[in-house]
Amino acid sequence: MINNIKLSAICHATEDEDKVLEAISYFIPEDVDPDKVEIEVVETEGYFRNPIKLINVTVEGKEAKKVFEHIMNLIKSNEKNVEKLKKDLNLRIEDNKFFVRFDKQKAYLKECKVMDGDDVVRVVFNFKIFSPKNKEEKVRKIIEENLFS
Structure with a gap:
């Protein structure tokens, strides 16, 4: 069903990298084997040449x-999240992937809030779908079964 999940966030120069990692780790349950979690930090520059880190x-x-x-x-712990995803589910599915953004500040505070914007933890769910036809329909069905039923 699920092939892999990629979580990412930008750590600005004004932010503490450990806190950004903590916000990301909110989405990873404690029973996940840490050896199976790959963390990559890429140092780069922002639009105004400010140093930023991309945490993947x-x-x-x-x-x-x-x-x-x-x-x-x-997501299901907050009805507003479910309603938001239900409303724009089609915009969040492409090929065999499902895209969601969560408020990074809320995640650090151990709260789940689906949002659009820039200061976010981006999550990309990549599903194993072998049939070349109707990939998006199959992903939609998986998400609906797990969120809306």
């Missing part, structure tokens, strides 16, 4: 399934 976390295989279920439960 990837979880694959069985551990990704745990993360998927955990995030689905976090």
Whole structure:
């Protein structure tokens, strides 16, 4: 079902990298094997030449399934999240991927808030779908079964 999950966030020069990592880790349950979690930090420059870090976390295989279920439960814990995703679900699915952004500040405070914007933890769910036809429809069905039923 789920192939991998990629979580990412930007850490601005004014932010504490450990706190950004903590915001990302909110979406990874404690029972996930840390050896199966890949963390990459890329140092780069922002638009105004300010230093920023791109923090990318990837979880694959069985551990990704745990993360998927955990995030689905976090989303369902707030009815506004579910309503927002239900309203614009089609915009969040492309090919075999499902895209969601969460408020980074709220995640640091252990709250789940789906939002659009820039100061976010981006999550990309990549599903194993072998049929070349109707990939998006199959992803939609998986999300609907896990969030709306």
